Amino acid sequence: MCRLALKTANEPFSPYEVIQAMEAMQEGYDGSGLGLLLRGMEFEDFKYNPRFPILSGIAHSKKAEQRMDEFMDERGYELKYDHRFTMRPELIEAKDRYRYFLRAYRMPVEFKDKPQEERERELLLTRLALRKLGEDNNNDLTVFSFYPDVAMIKEVGWPLEIGNALSLWDGQIKSRVCMAQGRQNTNYGINLYACHPFFIEGIATMTNGENTAFVPIKDWLLGKNIPGYIGYQSDSEVFAHILHYTLKQLKLPLEAYKHIITPLSSKELEKHPQGEFLKGLRNVCRRLVIDGPNAVIGTLPDETCMLVMDQKKLRPATVGGRDGAWAIASEICGVDALVPDRDPSLDFQPMREHTVIIPPHRKELTIWSQHNQLPLPQAA
Amino acid sequence: MVSTQSVTVTPSSLSYTDLQWIIQHREDRCTLCGKCTAICPKGAIHLTYRRQRVPRVDVLSKKRGSDYKTFVGIRQRTKMANACIGCSMCSMVCPNEAITPVPNSNENRSVFFNNQKGEPNKRGGRRNVEGPTLLDRIMFDRISMLTDPALDAGRHEFNVTTTLGRVLSPEDFLDRTINGGWIPPTREIFPFVIGSMSFGALSPNMWLGMLQGVAYCNEVLGIPVVMCTGEGGCPPWVLRSPYLKYIILQIASGYFGWDEIIRAIPEMQCMPAAIEIKYGQGAKPGDGGLLMWYKVSKLIARLRGVPEAVDLPSPPVHQTLYSIEESVMKMVQTLSTAFEHKVPVYPKISASTSAKSVLNNLVRNPYAAGLMIDGIDGGTGAAYNVSMDATGHPVASCVRECYLDLAAQGKQNEIPIFAAGGIGKNGNVAQNGMALVMLGASGVHIGKYIMQAVGGCLGNEKNRCNVCNTGICPKGITSQSPKLYRRLDPDKVAERVADVYMSINTEVKKIMAPLGRSQCLPVGMSDALGIADKAAAERLQIKYVC
Numbered sequence: 001m002c003r004l005a006l007k008t009a010n011e012p013f014s015p016y017e018v019i020q021a022m023e024a025m026q027e028g029y030d031g032s033g034l035g036l037l038l039r040g041m042e043f044e045d046f047k048y049n050p051r052f053p054i055l056s057g058i059a060h061s062k063k064a065e066q067r068m069d070e071f072m073d074e075r076g077y078e079l080k081y082d083h084r085f086t087m088r089p090e091l092i093e094a095k096d097r098y099r100y101f102l103r104a105y106r107m108p109v110e111f112k113d114k115p116q117e118e119r120e121r122e123l124l125l126t127r128l129a130l131r132k133l134g135e136d137n138n139n140d141l142t143v144f145s146f147y148p149d150v151a152m153i154k155e156v157g158w159p160l161e162i163g164n165a166l167s168l169w170d171g172q173i174k175s176r177v178c179m180a181q182g183r184q185n186t187n188y189g190i191n192l193y194a195c196h197p198f199f200i201e202g203i204a205t206m207t208n209g210e211n212t213a214f215v216p217i218k219d220w221l222l223g224k225n226i227p228g229y230i231g232y233q234s235d236s237e238v239f240a241h242i243l244h245y246t247l248k249q250l251k252l253p254l255e256a257y258k259h260i261i262t263p264l265s266s267k268e269l270e271k272h273p274q275g276e277f278l279k280g281l282r283n284v285c286r287r288l289v290i291d292g293p294n295a296v297i298g299t300l301p302d303e304t305c306m307l308v309m310d311q312k313k314l315r316p317a318t319v320g321g322r323d324g325a326w327a328i329a330s331e332i333c334g335v336d337a338l339v340p341d342r343d344p345s346l347d348f349q350p351m352r353e354h355t356v357i358i359p360p361h362r363k364e365l366t367i368w369s370q371h372n373q374l375p376l377p378q379a380a
Numbered sequence: 381m382v383s384t385q386s387v388t389v390t391p392s393s394l395s396y397t398d399l400q401w402i403i404q405h406r407e408d409r410c411t412l413c414g415k416c417t418a419i420c421p422k423g424a425i426h427l428t429y430r431r432q433r434v435p436r437v438d439v440l441s442k443k444r445g446s447d448y449k450t451f452v453g454i455r456q457r458t459k460m461a462n463a464c465i466g467c468s469m470c471s472m473v474c475p476n477e478a479i480t481p482v483p484n485s486n487e488n489r490s491v492f493f494n495n496q497k498g499e500p501n502k503r504g505g506r507r508n509v510e511g512p513t514l515l516d517r518i519m520f521d522r523i524s525m526l527t528d529p530a531l532d533a534g535r536h537e538f539n540v541t542t543t544l545g546r547v548l549s550p551e552d553f554l555d556r557t558i559n560g561g562w563i564p565p566t567r568e569i570f571p572f573v574i575g576s577m578s579f580g581a582l583s584p585n586m587w588l589g590m591l592q593g594v595a596y597c598n599e600v601l602g603i604p605v606v607m608c609t610g611e612g613g614c615p616p617w618v619l620r621s622p623y624l625k626y627i628i629l630q631i632a633s634g635y636f637g638w639d640e641i642i643r644a645i646p647e648m649q650c651m652p653a654a655i656e657i658k659y660g661q662g663a664k665p666g667d668g669g670l671l672m673w674y675k676v677s678k679l680i681a682r683l684r685g686v687p688e689a690v691d692l693p694s695p696p697v698h699q700t701l702y703s704i705e706e707s708v709m710k711m712v713q714t715l716s717t718a719f720e721h722k723v724p725v726y727p728k729i730s731a732s733t734s735a736k737s738v739l740n741n742l743v744r745n746p747y748a749a750g751l752m753i754d755g756i757d758g759g760t761g762a763a764y765n766v767s768m769d770a771t772g773h774p775v776a777s778c779v780r781e782c783y784l785d786l787a788a789q790g791k792q793n794e795i796p797i798f799a800a801g802g803i804g805k806n807g808n809v810a811q812n813g814m815a816l817v818m819l820g821a822s823g824v825h826i827g828k829y830i831m832q833a834v835g836g837c838l839g840n841e842k843n844r845c846n847v848c849n850t851g852i853c854p855k856g857i858t859s860q861s862p863k864l865y866r867r868l869d870p871d872k873v874a875e876r877v878a879d880v881y882m883s884i885n886t887e888v889k890k891i892m893a894p895l896g897r898s899q900c901l902p903v904g905m906s907d908a909l910g911i912a913d914k915a916a917a918e919r920l921q922i923k924y925v926c
Contacts, residue, residue, distance in 0.1 A: 209528060210524075210527055210528035210896070212524065212528060212895060212896035212897055213897065213899075213900075213902070213905065214907070215904065215905055215906060215907040216792075216902070216903060216904040216905055219787045219792065219904060220787070220790065220792060220793065222787075222790075223786075223787050223788055223789055223790025223791065223792065224790040225790060245550075249550075249551065250550055250551065250554055251554075252554070262899065265537075265539060266568060277557060280553055280557065280563060281550075281553070283543055283547055283553075283566055284547055284548050284549065284550045284552075284553040284793070285550050286543065286547070286793055286900060287792065287793040287903075287904075289899050289900045290899070291896060291897045291898060291899045291900070291902075292528075292896070292899075293528050293529070293896070310899075311898075311899050312531070312536065312898065312899075314528075314529065
């Protein structure tokens, strides 16, 4: 079972803090991978404009990097900043990592005044095209995300060693939100794309546990033919896509996510103020019901963070913090390490019906229950 | 010595050893009570006088001679019309265990004569093919072991219902919710449906006993079982009762019973569970229903609006329809309209190579609520033996192909596929049903299994009994003669329905729990399936394991 850690704070902090907190939970992973997602970026040597999309990934050879440069030029992207990690390659298990890149681009001119949706779609299509470029060339290019204010790092190995290998302790990169997952390989191959967090159009999730309903969900998502619903090297990738589908395709509020992945029983819905609507929603989204055991931690483009459990609550997760800094982790010791100066009596472990939401203002938690009224005036 | 010319031997003359079943009778135990000969549905045995030689010894002379005496004994008839069907009613009623039929282990020569007067063999039952079916050989091999702990089938909450009815895509559902569009009706049902068996094919005691059991399952046990009427309608009082909501009304090419149904619509207390339009069935694809004259009693004639004691063969197709567009569009829409668009309407077809075309038509029809596919192993009350044994298509690959076709279009939750045909043929009803669910069926229909488990039907694939068509059912399950069906107590039938469904419910949980599934039926969870047969694994796109 993997271990998860998320920290969100008003003051940007180094991802190394989160990796160190992961060490507190080291009994829960086997060193088969680390995934990091940073949101709300700050670079030591560059005044970053949060409108610039950041391309994150790995070029496995010089050729691949050149090919990527050419591709981005042709597509009309202007490179504004290219972050260079101080590398210690001897600490990395894999030997074909030519360069880890975090690059900020200015979008092509024609997208200057385009609506947000179109800009996001373009970034998604660019990321998919780059991913395909890598796949067509013997997997010499791996792309994790391409989105404003978001950076991602994924690598196979022990989390702290990866942090040291990339010198993440040096304060060159900081962010207001950082998600990290230490991977416990279970039933799928060790593959960079299988490392959490998973990312699509600004929405990211990471998960511990296994997804027993993976295949029917995957079949359904693949059949929808929605750009970006591909990959599935890990059974947890579908959680990110379901969240994306809920928010972007169905345009439902975040609270509806829980109703889709773990609908209430008919008996519970009979007492619910929007029971009829929710029964209908359960019916049409039945193939997206997850069957656990999972805890899903996610972040949205506006820096909202969230935590939900599967119906059986067979995976742990705790949230704790104070005004201005919050942490979600698989274990309490992880929360302790991330926000030590909090009142631990206010820590919260969500029950089967809860969605824990840390709003962007980070003042207090929102604990939303499925039994509450859904904020959906037009449908209800 | 008897001259051979005085013995009548015709081409159809058979001896006991030519028949499929030989009656074994023990003179030493027989009390000559006559119960066996009275109960035999085929008149295969009769009491007869016999002569026995008694040696005569004259002590005063050296002559030896014979005396004769008569006694009453039991003899088996060897005419085709009276051939024993192995139902064992004789041994059931015998107070002394003096009699029983035994299968002939040599050969069955009577098959060559099962066509007297040019009439090919007609019978009830299933395809006479024994042994484990493909479904029996499927294993559930994705076990939650250590990486994700298995669930506790006895203590966890399980949701094992399925949806019957058209399911919109989430986008359409929200659009119609916001803009006030029509949301197609759906039902949350238990995935094992009592398949279509008509009031006519079944005796009143069997049919009403089943309905009583189904109502008990719903209202007391909380297992939302539904049953399908088959082609023959419903008793008028049932149509006007609150139990109609547990009934799927079938309309087939003979339209039997539909006058009564249409008349009852204004007085219905509740809507039926669904409407099934039968275009074909697995046991006899390309054939309409058949209720032979023996079974068209006064009650059945009244219900179906036909004269008494006439054969009722339904046409192979709906006479008003000559193309799929018409069948699907016209009938589905008409029936949906008749019930104010509040009842799911779906077609039932025989599994065949053209099932996918039908399915794709349904996908484009907004009123179609599902597709029921009935495979070659399905049972029937009356059909030509050749249709039953040789015509049709196995259900597993047909359902799988249809499911994958829907999945490729991203519509696998929109048109639920129901499967039937041989589920529980060897008793593994929950395992067979769940294997089909994981191949992509939203649920299954079980008919023959229900007759066997609930009514005590004696039929099997060794051609035992299988006389449902002639109304002489020894258990009273498929007879319309009160003398026979009074043997079946409807209350006991209802009790068995409850027993069977409680047991299936538990077994379904015992299958789902090790897979780590409890929140919803694992429809299409093909990663949980394995089979020790490379070709089948490849065809079904599941794992080959050995």
